[in-house]
Amino acid sequence: MRRVWVWALRLLVALVAAAACIAWINREELVRLHAVNTLFEPDRIVSNFSAMNQAFLSRPVPRGDSDVRPLLEGYALTLPPDVMDWVEDRALTSLIVLEKGAIVHEDYFLGTGPEDLRIGWSLAKSFLSALLGVLIDEGSIATLDAPVTRYAPDLKGGAYDGASLRDVVQMASGVEFNEDYKDYHSDINRMGRVLARGGSMDGFAAGLTTQAGPPGELWRYVSIDTHVIGMVIRGATGRDIPDLLSEKIIAPLGLEAEPYILSDGDGVSFILGGLNLTSRDYARFGVMIEQNGRLGDRQIVPASWISQSTRASAPTEPGQTGYGYQWWVPEDAGPGEFLARGVYGQYLYIDQMRDVVIVVTAADLDFNASGRHRNNLNMLRRLSRAASE
Numbered sequence: 560m561r562r563v564w565v566w567a568l569r570l571l572v573a574l575v576a577a578a579a580c581i582a583w584i585n586r587e588e589l590v591r592l593h594a595v596n597t598l599f600e601p602d603r604i605v606s607n608f609s610a611m612n613q614a615f616l617s618r619p620v621p622r623g624d625s626d627v628r629p630l631l632e633g634y635a636l637t638l639p640p641d642v643m644d645w646v647e648d649r650a651l652t653s654l655i656v657l658e659k660g661a662i663v664h665e666d667y668f669l670g671t672g673p674e675d676l677r678i679g680w681s682l683a684k685s686f687l688s689a690l691l692g693v694l695i696d697e698g699s700i701a702t703l704d705a706p707v708t709r710y711a712p713d714l715k716g717g718a719y720d721g722a723s724l725r726d727v728v729q730m731a732s733g734v735e736f737n738e739d740y741k742d743y744h745s746d747i748n749r750m751g752r753v754l755a756r757g758g759s760m761d762g763f764a765a766g767l768t769t770q771a772g773p774p775g776e777l778w779r780y781v782s783i784d785t786h787v788i789g790m791v792i793r794g795a796t797g798r799d800i801p802d803l804l805s806e807k808i809i810a811p812l813g814l815e816a817e818p819y820i821l822s823d824g825d826g827v828s829f830i831l832g833g834l835n836l837t838s839r840d841y842a843r844f845g846v847m848i849e850q851n852g853r854l855g856d857r858q859i860v861p862a863s864w865i866s867q868s869t870r871a872s873a874p875t876e877p878g879q880t881g882y883g884y885q886w887w888v889p890e891d892a893g894p895g896e897f898l899a900r901g902v903y904g905q906y907l908y909i910d911q912m913r914d915v916v917i918v919v920t921a922a923d924l925d926f927n928a929s930g931r932h933r934n935n936l937n938m939l940r941r942l943s944r945a946a947s948e
Contacts, residue, residue: 595755604903604922605652609675611835612819616757618826620818620834621805628813628854630839633661639941649904649935652677653838655918658946660846667838669922676816676835677920680901683820683834684785686808686844687800688885689852691728691788692864693807700795703728707787710794714787718767722774724791727784728884729873735769736781740902740927747782757824760786778875778882785831785885793827800828811859812847814840832901838918841907845916849909869897869909889936898939902926908939913947 594614598607607614636656646654652671656664667673694700700710703725708715710724718734719727726732737745746767753763764786771777789800796803801820809818818840821833836844847853848869852860871881871888881888888897895911904921917939925931 595751599903599924601924604924605650605669605671608652608678608903608920608922609671611678611821611833612676615754615821615829615833616824616826617819617833617835618801618822618828620801620809620820622814622817623805623810625810625813627815628843630657630842631661633658633663636663636942636946638664639938639945642938642942645938650922650924651904651919652922653918653920655838655842656942656946657842657846657916659914660850662842663946664942665839671920673837673839674816676819676837677905678821678833678835679841679899679905679907679920680832680903681782681785682841682899682901682905682907683830683832684782684885685848685899685907686804686834687785687788687792687830688728688868689808689844689848689860689864690800690804691792691884692852692860692868694792694796694803696861696864700724700791707791710792711787711790712794713761713765714790717765718770719764719787722787724788726774727787727791729778730780730784730882731775731778731874732781732784732787733770733772733774733777734767734781734783735771736767736779736783738780738782750783754821754823754829759825760823760827760829761790761825764790776874778873778879780882782831786829788885789828789830799826800830808844808859811857812840812843812854814843816840838920841918841920842916845907845909845918849911849914849916851911869895898936900932904935906935906939908943910940910943910947913943915943915946917942 597603646668652669653667704723707719707722707724707727719732722732738747739745740747750763764783793799816837818834818836821829847859851862852858852865868884869886870883873882875881878890880890886897887900893912897909899907904923904926906919908917
C-alpha cells in the first residue's frame with residue numbers, strides 16, 4: 560500500500576510540474592488574451608491605448624534618419640464655448656487643431672501627454688491607402704481592378720475569391736463579417752483573439768468562406784478587407800508593411816517619435832487598426848494629405864491619388880455616409896472635406912477649403928451610440944470654421 564501512495568504522490572507531482580510548464584510556455588499568450596478581454600475596461604482603457612505594445616506583439620515602423628519636421632505655432636484659437644463639455648463627455652485624450660499647417664490649439668487630457676504613442680485604430684487604414692497609392696503610381700501593382708487572388712493566392716476558394724482590389728479598398732468585397740465590438744462572439748472580436756494568441760491573420764482572412772453579396776455591389780464596413788489590401792501589397796512587392804510604410808510614407812514626414820504597429824504571431828502587421836503614433840505625428844500625416852500629398856518640397860503621395868481616394872466612390876446607399884479608398888466622406892461634405900475615423904473616438908479630420916487639419920484621440924466607450932458620430936462631426940466642423948475665421 561505504501562508503494563501505491565508513493566507512486567500516486569510522484570504522479571501528482573509530475574502532473575503539477577507539467578501543468579506549471581505548460582502555463583509558463585503559454586504565459587505570454589494568456590497575458591495577451593487577458594489584455595484583449597480587459598482592453599476596454601473603464602478604469603484601464605485610457606492607459607491601455609497608450610501602451611498597446613505591452614499587451615500585444617508589435618513591430619517598429621522606422622521613422623528614418625531625417626530631422627524632425629517642426630510644426631509651426633500659429634495664433635491661439637478661441638474655442639467654441641461648449642468644447643470642453645464635449646471633450647469630457649467624449650473622453651478625449653488629445654485635441655490638436657492646425658490651420659495652414661500651424662498648430663492653433665493643442666491640449667491633452669486624462670493624464671496623457673504629447674509623448675504618448677496612441678493607438679489610432681482605423682486611422683491606420685488611411686495610412687495604408689496612402690501607401691497603396693504610391694505603389695500603384697510606381698507600378699508595383701498594376702491596377703485596382705486586379706483580382707485580389709492574383710497577389711494573395713491563399714484567398715482562392717474563400718469569400719474573397721472573385722473580389723477585386725478596388726472592391727476591398729472601397730469596403731465592397733461582399734464578405735460576411737460581423738463588426739460589432741460589443742458582441743464577444745463577433746468576427747471582429749474573434750479576430751482580436753487570434754491576434755492576442757499569436758495566430759495568423761492571413762489564415763483568419765483565408766478562412767472566411769461566406770459572402771453577404773456579390774463583390775462590388777454591397778457596401779459594408781468590414782475591417783478585414785483592409786488586411787486583404789495588406790496581403791495584396793505584400794504579395795505584389797515581396798516586402799512587409801512596416802518596411803514599405805516606413806520608406807514610402809513615414810520617413811519623409813519627419814516624425815518626432817518612431818511609430819510601432821501591432822502584429823500577429825507570424826510578424827504580419829495588424830494594418831487594419833494597429834498603428835501607434837503621437838498625436839503630433841498623426842497631425843504631420845494629416846497635413847501632408849491635406850496638402851494633396853505634398854510636404855515641403857517633396858511629393859510623398861501622388862496628388863491624383865489623394866483626389867481619387869478621398870472622393871465618395873463606394874456603392875453606399877443614398878443618404879449614407881460616403882466612402883472612398885479607406886477614407887470617410889460625409890454625405891453632406893463640402894469640397895475637400897473628408898476624414899479618417901477609428902473606434903472609441905479617434906478622428907483625423909481634413910478640410911482642404913479652410914486649410915484645416917484636426918486630430919482627436921479618445922477613449923469613448925459610447926463611441927457607437929446613436930447620433931454620436933454626427934455630433935462629433937458637427938463639433939469638428941465648428942472647430943474648423945473657428946480656426947479659419
